[in-house]
Structure formats: structure tokens, C-alpha cells
Amino acid sequence: MPRPIKAIIHMASLRHNLAAMRKLAAGRTLWAVVKANAYGHGLERAVRAFTQADGLAMIDISDIEKARSYGWTKRILLLQGFFRKEDLAIIEHFDAEAVVHNEEGIRLLEQCAPFGELKIHIKINSGMNRFGFRPKEEATVRRRLEAIRGVTVMGIVTHFANACPDFDYGGPVSVKEQMEQLGPLAKRKNGACFANSAATIWLPEVGGDAVRVGISLYGISPEPAISSQTLGIKPAMTLSSEILAIQTISPGESVGYCSRFTANRPSRIGVVACGFADGYLRSMPQGSPVYVEGKMAPIVGNIAMDVMMVDLTDIDEAHVGSAVELWGRHVAVTDLATRAGTIAAELLCAIAPRVPFEEDNS
Numbered sequence: 013m014p015r016p017i018k019a020i021i022h023m024a025s026l027r028h029n030l031a032a033m034r035k036l037a038a039g040r041t042l043w044a045v046v047k048a049n050a051y052g053h054g055l056e057r058a059v060r061a062f063t064q065a066d067g068l069a070m071i072d073i074s075d076i077e078k079a080r081s082y083g084w085t086k087r088i089l090l091l092q093g094f095f096r097k098e099d100l101a102i103i104e105h106f107d108a109e110a111v112v113h114n115e116e117g118i119r120l121l122e123q124c125a126p127f128g129e130l131k132i133h134i135k136i137n138s139g140m141n142r143f144g145f146r147p148k149e150e151a152t153v154r155r156r157l158e159a160i161r162g163v164t165v166m167g168i169v170t171h172f173a174n175a176c177p178d179f180d181y182g183g184p185v186s187v188k189e190q191m192e193q194l195g196p197l198a199k200r201k202n203g204a205c206f207a208n209s210a211a212t213i214w215l216p217e218v219g220g221d222a223v224r225v226g227i228s229l230y231g232i233s234p235e236p237a238i239s240s241q242t243l244g245i246k247p248a249m250t251l252s253s254e255i256l257a258i259q260t261i262s263p264g265e266s267v268g269y270c271s272r273f274t275a276n277r278p279s280r281i282g283v284v285a286c287g288f289a290d291g292y293l294r295s296m297p298q299g300s301p302v303y304v305e306g307k308m309a310p311i312v313g314n315i316a317m318d319v320m321m322v323d324l325t326d327i328d329e330a331h332v333g334s335a336v337e338l339w340g341r342h343v344a345v346t347d348l349a350t351r352a353g354t355i356a357a358e359l360l361c362a363i364a365p366r367v368p369f370e371e372d373n374s
């Protein structure tokens with residue numbers, strides 16, 4: 013029998029979240045972001061769950077062919093564009109679209125022309141300072157692109173550094189500042205795509221005629237202080253396992269590597285089949301919860317490669333074979349991420365290949 017750990021993907025939740033974000037997109041084109049294996053949920057599953065999206069947005073060029081082979085016939089957008097000549101042939105062949113974000117990209121297009129038809133979006137750097145042309149360069153870039161045979165300019169794309177409520181109009185590099193940087197481009201409608209999940213949820217006024225939503229589709233609130241429930245979205249992944257063994261220890265006895273936890277009372281310690289080689293963060297602090305037999309059990313001791321230990325002293329019903337939810341409906345992955353000083357997306361994307369995935373189609 014394989015180890016009992018598994019990741020369960022709730023297909024109905026993915027569909028529900030898409031419908032919820034569709035409402036918030038308020039008539040704008042909805043790009044479902046499926047980068048990084050659909051934030052760890054599986055590209056093929058995302059393709060099936062997001063049939064109501066207008067397009068898929070991704071990073072990895074090889075995902076274009078995969079998405080087409082899974083039956084995706086609608087639009088595909090490559091968010092960070094292309095790197096080499098061969099990439100352009102793939103984009104064209106599979107009828108995808110790509111952003112161009114720098115001079116090298118324009119030159120590659122000029123060198124490789126003519127194309128049958130290649131659909132390009134102009135990436136604008138409005139203050140995040142990763143990719144893109146400055147807003148004042150847009151007109152020149154557009155003219156150069158339009159002069160290339162076979163290239164169609166579809167619109168402009170920009171990305172916000174801080175679109176959560178605390179920062180929207182206040183913090184450093186606020187959405188307001190980025191919209192001001194855009195100048196007249198901020199008023200663009202046709203083909204303009206500004207909002208990520210956070211801006212789609214909290215800042216409908218940013219406008220444009222398309223949105224790119226990722227994390228929200230997986231049921232995760234972009235702002236850890238605001239629950240997914242409040243937003244009407246449902247976490248789509250449960251990471252579950254079982255208790256493999258239970259030790260009864262006395263006060264003064266320690267648990268696991270480096271004896272990091274020492275009991276101060278007679279304790280029942282459960283050994284859970286989930287370790288850092290499954291992708292669970294070893295940096296998760298002691299005391300972080302797992303869910304067992306209807307209650308929260310705190311993690312004790314160092315997380316090992318294949319197992320972690322939890323304190324079951326206050327959970328009489330817990331036994332060898334009890335199901336353990338590492339995260340899902342009871343343990344919010346955003347809460348765990350906050351405890352570990354990171355964001356939920358890192359936990360979701362970190363699940364190791366050895367963990368089997370299952371689909372919940374209820």
C-alpha cells in the first residue's frame with residue numbers, strides 16, 4: 013500500500029470559484045491563470061474545470077501544447093512572452109497569444125517575420141519594475157509591432173505590485189500610483205488587461221476590458237486577513253494523510269530529531285505520514301494545526317523528511333489510521349502560510365511529485 017498522503021482536488025470548487033470571479037469581472041474577458049501546473053492543482057484538471065473561462069494564461073511555453081492536447085480550444089496567453097525563435101513557431105502553430113515586454117522581444121519578432129498571424133500584447137511596466145515598457149514608449153512599440161508582417165497587436169497588459177486592500181491606495185507602489193503611471197493608457201478599454209485576483213475583487217474601478225485571475229480560482233483569498241469564505245470562494249485542494257503510529261510519553265521525554273519538543277505532561281504523540289519531502293514546509297512552526305477527528309492538533313517537534321508529529325493528548329478519539337487534514341476545509345492554507353512567513357501559493361506549488369493526486373467530483 014502506498015503511504016496514505018494524498019492531495020484531493022475539489023473540481024466543483026474550481027468551477028464555483030470561476031463563476032464567482034466571473035461575476036466580479038463584471039463583463040470583462042476572464043483569463044484563468046494556470047501557471048505552475050495550475051498553482052499546483054494540475055493543468056489538465058484546470059483545463060477541465062475552467063471551460064467557462066475566456067482564455068488560459070500561463071508562463072511555460074510547453075504548457076501551450078499540453079493545454080491544446082487536453083482539449084482547450086479557446087484563447088491562450090503567454091504571460092512572460094517568448095525567449096527564442098522556436099517559441100514563436102509554437103505560439104503561432106497552437107494559435108496562442110504572447111506578451112512582448114522588451115526590446116529583445118521586438119527584435120526577435122522583426123527578425124522572424126513574416127508570420128501567418130501572431131497575436132501580441134504589449135506589456136507595460138507601471139511600477140512593479142519586473143517586465144515591460146514604460147507607458148510613454150507604448151505608442152512607439154505599437155507602431156513597430158504593427159509594421160511587422162503578420163503581427164496583430166491585441167492590447168496592453170500591466171501587473172500590480174500591491175493590490176490587496178491594505179495597499180490599494182495607500183502603501184508603497186499603490187494601485188493608484190500605478191494607474192497614474194499609466195497616464196492615458198489607464199483609460200484604455202480595447203484589449204487592456206490590468207487586474208489580477210486582488211484588483212478584480214477589491215478594485216473594480218481599475219477597468220480595462222480583461223482580467224487575469226489566478227489564486228482566487230483556487231479558492232485562496234489574496235489577502236490572508238480576509239477569509240476565502242468572506243469572498244465567496246472555496247479552497248479547491250485538501251492535503252490529507254493518516255496517523256501511522258502513536259507514542260505515549262512522560263513529562264521530560266522529547267520527540268523526533270534534535271529533540272525540539274519536550275513534553276511537560278503525559279502526552280500521546282501521533283506520527284503523521286507527511287514530511288518535507290512531500291512538500292510540507294519544514295519551517296512550519298511548532299504549534300501549527302492539523303485537523304484530526306474533528307479537532308485541531310498542534311504540530312510538535314521538527315518536521316522530518318517523511319513524517320511529522322502532532323500532540324493528540326486532548327483528542328481521545330484519535331487512533332492509528334485516523335484521517336489527518338494538513339490543509340483544506342478546516343485548516344486554512346492561508347493561515348498556515350502566514351505562520352510560516354509565506355503565502356499560500358508557495359505551499360500549494362510545493363507539493364512534491366511523490367504525492368498522489370485524487371479528484372473529488374462530488
Ligand SMILES: *Cc1c(COP(=O)(O)O)cnc(C)c1O
Nearest residue numbers: 045091171208209224225226227
Ligand atoms: C500570476 C499572475 C497573475 C495572477 O495573479 P493572482 O494574484 O494569482 O490572481 C496575473 N498576471 C500575471 C502577469 C501573473 O504573473
